Amino acid sequence: MKQKIFTKKYYEELEAKLGENMPKYTDPNFSWEEEAKDNIIELDFEAPDLSGMLDYADSHEAKDDGKAAKILFLAYHNLTPLQAAQRQFWQYLSHITLYEYMRRRWPTINEANCPESYVKEHWFYGSGLIRNCLEGMYWSVKCSAIDKGNGEYDFTYTDFFFSIQKIRDRGIGAATFIMSNPALVRGMLKFYMDELKKQENNKSKRDDEPKEDTVFDKFFEYRTDKCIQLVNKLGGVVDLSTYTESDIYEFLDSNREYIKSVGDRKKEKKEREAAQNKEQKNAINIGNHKQNRKHKKRKK
Structure with missing residues (x-):
């Protein structure tokens, strides 16, 4: 089966209409594949098997995110820079191919009162590329793994990065x-x-x-x-x-x-704030003292 992605227009609509689509996200039975069927296109390579990522979907351990990330990266290590930069590529994965992984990894989405910001952060780009789950995982491995040739990689830095x-x-x-x-x-x-x-x-x-x-x-x-x-x-x-x-x-x-x-920046911040508060109190006391002196002079 060929790899598929959303059209750019459909991805942009998904992001723009996130608020009104929240009931669809919180419904575990909703099918994005069915809704997007007229907005999906095929690429010229076969879709890889990503089922191994589900072994780490229920863990919140950073090292297990790293294991899932390596599976994702190795599946797509031949992506061109242009393909890897297409957000509609990653959104197709997060909404369809790896939707079960995403829902299990970020389980608050299964709650009726899941905030819009939660989906924006993990499915889209609320806090930047790395916080977007799948694309962030891919690039974290891409930037840290050392290519040894013949499809083999040294993941020493990658394992530390995710630790x-x-x-x-x-x-x-x-x-x-x-x-x-x-x-x-x-x-x-x-x-x-x-x-x-x-x-x-x-x-x-x-x-x-x-x-x-x-x-x-x-x-x-x-x-x-x-x-x-x-x-x-x-x-x-x-x-x-x-x-x-x-x-x-x-x-x-x-x-x-x-x-x-x-x-210790926290300690230093507290010390600065304490010093500022002390200065403000001293300034207030001096101001009150001057006003009292003026008041006494008027009485005389």
């Missing part, structure tokens, strides 16, 4: 300027992996043994955010498309002391 949800959802995966360049993704992942390995090695050492220097001895989320900010600033000075995996790794390594300077 920590925050890196993919709100870290590297949320930075489109990084995700557009696989070399940047792999270089940053290698840096993270090596630094975390040092941290693990340190845990096994005795107190009297020297510890390896690592930027992730604490505040992992905040310091990975700083890595992304540094790369973003670098992109304002140089053409990041010319950077290799090693280049970006060495750049982060050369800035390790600056990355380590990042502390």
Whole structure:
């Protein structure tokens, strides 16, 4: 059976009419294939078997998302860049071919009071490409897997990418300027992996043994955010498309002391807010004191 996709017009209508279509989404028996039958076209290659993804549909573990993502990627690793960029391709999969996977992976859709924002985020692009389930999974593997040739891939970086949800959802995966360049993704992942390995090695050492220097001895989320900010600033000075995996790794390594300077942002925020509140109270007290003095002078 040939691979099928929605027409571009039908996909755009789906996105535009999401609100009025919500009763269809929350109805597990509704058939998008039946409704879209006049808006489906065939491509020139056979549709692959994606049934293996259902083995991971009921899990909310990041690593199981990674296993399903590898099945999806390997099924479509020969997609052209144009095909992979067509949103109607992914929407056909999420509404028809992998509709059962989607409904089980994101089960709130089966509830009558499922919010529109939930469908917008996981079926469409409410929070960016990576949060869109299927296309985000595909590109996460595409940018992290190393092609060994003959259809074989090294998924070392991919497995790590999917092992920590925050890196993919709100870290590297949320930075489109990084995700557009696989070399940047792999270089940053290698840096993270090596630094975390040092941290693990340190845990096994005795107190009297020297510890390896690592930027992730604490505040992992905040310091990975700083890595992304540094790369973003670098992109304002140089053409990041010319950077290799090693280049970006060495750049982060050369800035390790600056990355380590990042502390507990939540604590720092509370301290700033407390200081601001204290300043405001002092200003109010000074203002009240001046008014009282003026009032006393008038009485005299």
